[in-house]
Amino acid sequence: MNDEERERRLQIMKKKLHKELFEKESDKDQDSSFESKDKIKHVKSSSSLSTYLQSESASFIKMAKQVFKKKKKGEELTKEELAIYNKIQKKRKLDKTENSESRKLQKLNKTKKDNRYISSYASKPCISAEKVITDLSIYEEFGNPENKKVKQGRYETIKLLYPNGKYESYPLITPKKSNELDPIYDIYATTQMVIRYCVPLKYQKLFGDTKNGIIRSIIKARNRKNKEGLKKAITEYNKTLEFIINEKAFVNSEEFGDVSAPELVFHILEQAYTRTVAQKSEMLNLYRGFSNNVYGEVNSNLVTEFIKNSELKPHHIFIDMGSGIGNVVLQVASQVLCESWGVEIMEIPSTFAKAQCIEFISRMRYYGKPCGKIKLRHADFLEDPEVDRILKVADVVFVNNYAFDANLNQRILQKFLDLKENTRIISLKNFVPLDHKINYRNANSLESILRVKEYLFGHDSVSWTNEEGKYYIHRVDRSILQSFEKNMKANRVH
Numbered sequence: 001m002n003d004e005e006r007e008r009r010l011q012i013m014k015k016k017l018h019k020e021l022f023e024k025e026s027d028k029d030q031d032s033s034f035e036s037k038d039k040i041k042h043v044k045s046s047s048s049l050s051t052y053l054q055s056e057s058a059s060f061i062k063m064a065k066q067v068f069k070k071k072k073k074g075e076e077l078t079k080e081e082l083a084i085y086n087k088i089q090k091k092r093k094l095d096k097t098e099n100s101e102s103r104k105l106q107k108l109n110k111t112k113k114d115n116r117y118i119s120s121y122a123s124k125p126c127i128s129a130e131k132v133i134t135d136l137s138i139y140e141e142f143g144n145p146e147n148k149k150v151k152q153g154r155y156e157t158i159k160l161l162y163p164n165g166k167y168e169s170y171p172l173i174t175p176k177k178s179n180e181l182d183p184i185y186d187i188y189a190t191t192q193m194v195i196r197y198c199v200p201l202k203y204q205k206l207f208g209d210t211k212n213g214i215i216r217s218i219i220k221a222r223n224r225k226n227k228e229g230l231k232k233a234i235t236e237y238n239k240t241l242e243f244i245i246n247e248k249a250f251v252n253s254e255e256f257g258d259v260s261a262p263e264l265v266f267h268i269l270e271q272a273y274t275r276t277v278a279q280k281s282e283m284l285n286l287y288r289g290f291s292n293n294v295y296g297e298v299n300s301n302l303v304t305e306f307i308k309n310s311e312l313k314p315h316h317i318f319i320d321m322g323s324g325i326g327n328v329v330l331q332v333a334s335q336v337l338c339e340s341w342g343v344e345i346m347e348i349p350s351t352f353a354k355a356q357c358i359e360f361i362s363r364m365r366y367y368g369k370p371c372g373k374i375k376l377r378h379a380d381f382l383e384d385p386e387v388d389r390i391l392k393v394a395d396v397v398f399v400n401n402y403a404f405d406a407n408l409n410q411r412i413l414q415k416f417l418d419l420k421e422n423t424r425i426i427s428l429k430n431f432v433p434l435d436h437k438i439n440y441r442n443a444n445s446l447e448s449i450l451r452v453k454e455y456l457f458g459h460d461s462v463s464w465t466n467e468e469g470k471y472y473i474h475r476v477d478r479s480i481l482q483s484f485e486k487n488m489k490a491n492r493v494h
Contacts, residue, residue, distance in 0.1 A: 064088060114314030114337035117373040118254055121358045122365040127275040129183045130157060130169045134279075139173040142184055143227030158231055160187055161238040163198045163250045163368040172227055181274045184230070188222050189267060191215075191237055197264040198367055203244045207237070214240060253368040259314075260369045265335045266300045268367065269327060272360040277325055277352045284325070284349060297324060297463040298400060302471075303331045306398065309455060310424040310473055312336050314372070316395035319343070321381045321412070326353030328398060330360045333372035340374050341390055343381040350378035382411055392418050402428035402464070413446050416476070425474040428462075430454070432474060438484045448481045450474045 067081045068088075077085060133139065136150040150173050159167040170183040195207045195215065207214045214236050221229035244250075250257075260268075298306075306328075312318060314337040320328045323342030333340035344350040353376050364371045381387045391397065397419070401409055413431050425431070432447045434454060442448060452474045460466055 060084070114259075114370075115339040115372045116255070116337050116370040118365075119361045119371075119374070121361045122254075122371075124358060124362045125166070126168060126362045126366055127359055128169045129181060129186055129275075130171050132181055132275050132279070133171060133173070133183070136173075138176050138180055139171075140176060141227075142172045142174050142230075143225045156227070156231075158187070158234055159238070160190060160234060161241045161245075162366040163194060163241070163245065163253070164366050165245055166366055168366075172230070174225075181278070184222055186271070187230070187234065188218055190271075191218055191234075193264050193267045194241070194367065197261045198250075198369070199241075199244060200249050203247075203249060206240050206244070250368040254365060254370050257368065257370055259337050260334050260364075260367075262300070262304050262335055264367065264369070265331055268334070268360060268363050268369075269300060269331060271363055272330070272356050273325075273327075276355040276359050280352075284352070296400060296402065298328060299461050299463070300327075300331060302457050302461040303328050304335070305455070305457065306426050306471075307332065307336060310396045310426055312338060312396050312424075314338050317341070317390065317393055318396045318398070319387070319390050319394050320398045320400075321387070322400055323353065323376065324349045324400075326357055326376055329353075329374060329376065330357060333374045334360075334364060334369070337370060337372040338395075340372055341394075342374075342376045343379055343384065343387055344376070345378075345380045347378065350376070382415070388415070388418070391415060392420065394419070394423060396424045396426065398426045400428055402462075404429070416450075417446060419476045421476055421478060423476045425450070425476075427472050427474070428469075430472040430474070438481060440488075443481065443484060443488075448484075449476055449478050451477045451480070 063081075064084055067077060067084050070077060070081065071085060136152060136155075139150045141150055141155060150171075156172045157169050158172060159169055161167055170187050172183070174184055175182050192215070195204060199207070208217075209215055210219060214233060217229065217233035218237065220226070221233050306312075312332065316336070316338045318329075318332050318336070318338055319341040320332075321343055323329050323344045324346075326342050326344075329340045329342035332338065342353065344353060357374060357376060361371060361374070377384065377386065379387070397416075399412060401412065404412070409429065409431065416425065416431075419425075430452055432450045432452045434452060436442075436447055436452070438448045452472050455471050455473065457469050457471055459468055462469065
């Protein structure tokens, strides 16, 4: 494919992509920035009688008001009136306990100093597995020994409950190819993740284990391709999870709950990717090879290593320079609860990033899990003034510079001049030689304020190769240069 043909296809696909992902005008970026907005709402508690009667019938409310008037006057209550009075008092006592626990959680949250946000996008419904699957010719009925072709509207579906009380609709079909969305596997994986990482420990035993109970039933039905068995097992799962939800086990989990386990984050990222990017992923390969715009992804396990080895903390600011479809930005925000920025110059990956971010944030709410502040920008990180502002306060910077040429790497290095002390820079190519030593000739270079350490990553850690490789973490440390300059002055004096 020549450059002219590639550019023509890119323009056609860009228009199609925007139309498919963002049908409503309100969803389109009005400028180069896309941010998850802070929408945390604090509801003031009220002890008035009407607060406790909102869900009751009109006749009950009328009688309750009469009961409390009689009680206030000191009049004796009948047996029926006493039952009403006790019911309301019990509810008041329960709410008082909950408010007390909520205040404790708020106090605890203040000491954590993280950057969790509840975005306005969290209220959007998730894209269900049923809506994603459009080409039914590559699917067959689950549990049908005759492997009959699936026809539009002629397959059974099942609804799966999430910790926030919302359901997702899954078609009971299986793909003929391994690289397509598998609804049955997604049901299995989601139930396991919810039980293990979302349900409080004291309720987990209600689901059994791999040998008994609901967990065993789901695994057995999936392995034996037993449609009726799976439907029955999911019905029991939904009932059990609904009971736990009614016990208020997930109340305020987004505002005050614990950070998500890496395995849960990987699963939610995978769900968001399959529902927004996977079916159109070939569009990411239309850019010219061996250029600075070659697209490549870093896998979730390696990002977890980045987080650990760069000592990224919840109160930190992280920025990904060249963030692609936003995978690293989303993972860092949810796995660390820090403020996470992404900047991407290419339009197609940037568009995918926005769509995936909306779906990811929505799914984090489905699981009842907190997420850090996310900000994505479609811009050139070499020219964008907002990037310059963020770099001055950033704690960790990530640059996937594996395919960048020497000129671009040098221009990126110049951006690091204003980084604050102790800022870490993660890269796939080192900006500073491992054996770099300060001398009279290089003392004024940017390399002299950076210390670098080499790390190894394992097989299947990046999208462009299955082999092992290296990455580097640079740390801004001006003390080495200051010590060198001090010694230079001392030598001049002598």
